[in-house]
Amino acid sequence: MLSSTADHLYWMARSMERAENTARMLDVTYRMSLLKQTVAEPHHEWRAMLSISGLHEDFEARYDEPSADNVMHFMALDEKNPGSIYNSIFSARENARAIRGAITSEMWEALNHTWLEMRQIHAEGIAEDGVSPFFEWVKERSHLSRGIAHGTLLRDDTFRFLRLGTFLERADNTARILDVKYHILLPSLSDVGGAADYYQWGALLRSVSGFESYRKVYRDLITPTRVAELLILRPDMPRSLTACMNEVNRLVQEINGPRSSELVRRCGLLSGELRYGSIDGIFARGLHEYLSDFLERIYELGDLINTTYFWSTDELPPALFGALPPAALSFNMPSSSQLMA
Amino acid sequence: MKPAYDEMLDPAGQVRPSYQGFASWLDSTTPEFIARKREEADLAFHRVGITFAVYGEEAGKERLIPFDIVPRIIPAVEWKRVEAGLRQRVKALNAFLHDIYHGQEILKAGRIPAAQVLNNSQYRAEMAGVDVPGQTYAHIAGVDLVRADHGDKSGEYFVLEDNLRTPSGVSYMLEDRKMMMRLFPDLFARMAVAPVEHYPDLLLDNLRSVAPAGVLNPNVVLLTPGQFNSAYFEHAFLAQQMGIELVEGNDLFVRDNTVFMRTTQGPQRVDVIYRRIDDDFLDPLAFRKDSVLGVPGIFSAYRAGRVTLANAIGTGIADDKAMYIHVPEMIRFYCGEEPILSNVPTWELAKPDDRKYVLEHLAELVVKEVHGSGGYGMLVGPTSSKEEIEAFRAKILAAPETYIAQPTLALSTCPTYVDSGVAPRHIDLRPYVLSGKEITMVPGGLTRVALKEGSLVVNSSQGGGTKDTWVLEN
Structure with missing residues (x-):
């Protein structure tokens, strides 16, 4: 497959997955903010939302206070925010447009339709009672594109690069959401139990579609440790770090290629550590430290995917390479990690 | 009429x-x-x-x-x-x-x-x-x-x-x-x-x-200037319908007079290029130096029959x-x-007799630029106003040899x-x-x-x- 095609497929999937995850994060924050009793500081959860995405500086430069309205507008509709849902959908559509010959027409039409509707929503704005339906819409459109990919694409590298983008982005987002929510919800590890806790953890689980799964797996009270275990270590939980990394690990082995040995090695290592990890071990090290390290490694994997498959600079004559910075030629979005830096 | x-x-x-x-x-x-x-x-x-x-x-x-x-x-x-x-x-x-x-x-x-x-x-x-x-x-x-x-x-x-x-x-x-x-x-x-x-x-x-000659199973690609080209939809459409790769200049490179495309599996040889890029932009080494759409060295590979x-x-x-x-x-x-x-009968404005006739009959004729295309830079006499015709006349007089005229x-x-x-x-x-x-x-x-x-x-x-x-x- 052409390197540039693979690049677009990967970013198309990442962007759509990011739109979905941003909607999920906003949704949980919105729900949590309705449960006022646990929060002392005003706009506490919205501030946290901004720090999840590493976009607080951009936000502060253009908005006054991190109120629900402001943050939701910034994260959902703001065309100047590269990480907004609006821009994620734009990027998914533009990447698809660049390779519409490589994907099925159903896929392109669905993404194009999503973008046309997004533009409409952007023009009309979102009313108070439209907030939840909007998040639902984003999730449904993301489910739809994934479903169409599943139902219509040949199982070749096209499909694999799409999946690679999906799972790498999802791993990144699950780690972020867990990291931030965990620290908001848990000033100290002993502070467990109580009705408010139940609702807060329930909202977190729902944001990753994990509420019912938790019930099925644990058949017991919702405890922070188990939530972390579910979202990090359970291989059967489709948004857990282990599930995502298992998928990434399988994909890079299947795609393979002449330059991929280092990528295959690092993915195997990370997925092996997750597979044989224990939640006690993770807490002993410190959850935040563990997740920060995980995010760093995901970021490095993204870099390595770039050099392994997409921009093999070794074949480019130096003069040409100087004249054509790869970033100027595609619609890639900066990753969240780059935005944080 | x-x-x-x-x-x-x-x-x-x-x-x-x-x-x-x-x-x-x-x-x-x-x-x-x-x-x-x-x-x-x-x-x-x-x-x-x-x-x-x-x-x-x-x-x-x-x-x-x-x-x-x-x-x-x-x-x-x-x-x-x-x-x-x-x-x-x-x-x-x-x-x-x-x-x-x-x-x-x-x-x-x-x-x-x-x-x-x-x-x-x-x-x-x-x-x-x-x-x-x-x-x-x-x-x-x-x-x-x-x-x-x-x-x-x-x-x-x-x-x-x-x-x-x-x-x-x-x-x-x-x-x-x-x-x-x-x-x-x-x-x-x-x-x-x-x-x-x-x-x-x-x-x-x-x-x-x-x-x-000698290539048994040719690798055919379609070369497009990219998605901002007005015909990009068509490039993508045709590539998909033919099941061939749609490439841009930076997907290709030339080594040893051979054209390769850059793939996730390493370089792959390209034999036939259906190009939708104009000659001028095809190779910055041979034609326009400022072209970023083309592939340096491709003309040399072409001349060599590769x-x-x-x-x-x-x-x-x-x-x-x-x-x-x-x-x-x-x-x-x-x-x-x-x-x-x-x-269609055609007058060449480079010829004095033709030029004379055309300038006298602008209101009846269609005048086109010799190198123009896409309906830009042309005059349709019968549907143009007096002012438009006079403005066009001035353009013609400035460089008559670059125009032809035909009956409407x-x-x-x-x-x-x-x-x-x-x-x-x-x-x-x-x-x-x-x-x-x-x-x-x-x-x-x-x-x-x-x-x-x-x-x-x-x-x-x-x-x-x-x-x-x-x-x-x-």
Whole structure:
């Protein structure tokens, strides 16, 4: 497959997955903010939302206070925010447009339709009672594109690069959401139990579609440790770090290629550590430290995917390479990690 | 001026035989049904994203090319003659291109003034002596035909121009047919319409047939300037339909006079490039140095016969408007035959007598830039204001040799849905002629329609629309 095609497929999937995850994060924050009793500081959860995405500086430069309205507008509709849902959908559509010959027409039409509707929503704005339906819409459109990919694409590298983008982005987002929510919800590890806790953890689980799964797996009270275990270590939980990394690990082995040995090695290592990890071990090290390290490694994997498959600079004559910075030629979005830096 | 030749109705207002099936079907429908179908077509085109980018004023915007549901119908016998004429013409044009880059026999024989060829900016001296597979240069030709009453001939086909560089529009031909079959399946059950859907197969076969010698299983790619090009949709569409890679300049690189594409599995050799980039931008080492669209070194690989470019470099000399007047002579010289399709009478403003005549009759004529295309930079005398004509006169006087003029042909009309109902609108026809081991084409081509009342300019960039084109099989 052409390197540039693979690049677009990967970013198309990442962007759509990011739109979905941003909607999920906003949704949980919105729900949590309705449960006022646990929060002392005003706009506490919205501030946290901004720090999840590493976009607080951009936000502060253009908005006054991190109120629900402001943050939701910034994260959902703001065309100047590269990480907004609006821009994620734009990027998914533009990447698809660049390779519409490589994907099925159903896929392109669905993404194009999503973008046309997004533009409409952007023009009309979102009313108070439209907030939840909007998040639902984003999730449904993301489910739809994934479903169409599943139902219509040949199982070749096209499909694999799409999946690679999906799972790498999802791993990144699950780690972020867990990291931030965990620290908001848990000033100290002993502070467990109580009705408010139940609702807060329930909202977190729902944001990753994990509420019912938790019930099925644990058949017991919702405890922070188990939530972390579910979202990090359970291989059967489709948004857990282990599930995502298992998928990434399988994909890079299947795609393979002449330059991929280092990528295959690092993915195997990370997925092996997750597979044989224990939640006690993770807490002993410190959850935040563990997740920060995980995010760093995901970021490095993204870099390595770039050099392994997409921009093999070794074949480019130096003069040409100087004249054509790869970033100027595609619609890639900066990753969240780059935005944080 | 008497009304133009109408494709559907004869001068007495009777439906022509070719349209009788369609007309009786139309009578059996209700206006509401047609309105609903037209809306459906609009929605579907938007959803599929069949759009083109507009240059200039609204740069960056995407626009839908209007689609009209009344087909342009060509009787079988009429098409047979047109097809024979197209084959003859394209064969002669390819022979001409080979000749002027080799022995230049036609110039030696004095049939075309040598200076007009050799001093033409479209003549690529770099191509002299370069052998291309099968001596084929114009692998894909989009020959624009118009139909008009002229002299004593009724509904005569004229060649307006030969597009031999990177003719576009074929995707609309294919999408228009798909749309008509989706909207009105019953119509196709009633009438024997020749299929066009196999065009991508013919094109791929054609491209494979001109691979460099010794390549058994050629890797064919389509080279596009990228998604901001107005025809990008078509590039992507054709690549997908043929199942070949759509590449941009930076996907390719040249090493050891061989072209490779950069893939996730490492470099892969490329044998045939269907390029939709103009000569000038193809190779910054050989042509425009500032081009970022091309591939450095590709011209050298091409000269060495290691890769085939379709169309070849240097075809622009043969579809140049100054060369157009000589095509009938090329047909006589290379084929030993009289031309089947007529040229539109043309005045060259480089010639003093012609110039004098044209400047005196600007209000009646169409004046075009020799190197212009896409309906930009032209004057349609009868529909222009006095001021516009005077402004254009000044442009002509500044550089007369860069213009030609033709009589304003009353292009044939075809009934078309417009705001006020159904009304006749002027149309043209662009068949796509493929040359490789042999010459092939699908019946018909793209019919473009000028949607503004009285307008003779059918270009999509100037508000033109398209229609499905039916060649009847009986």
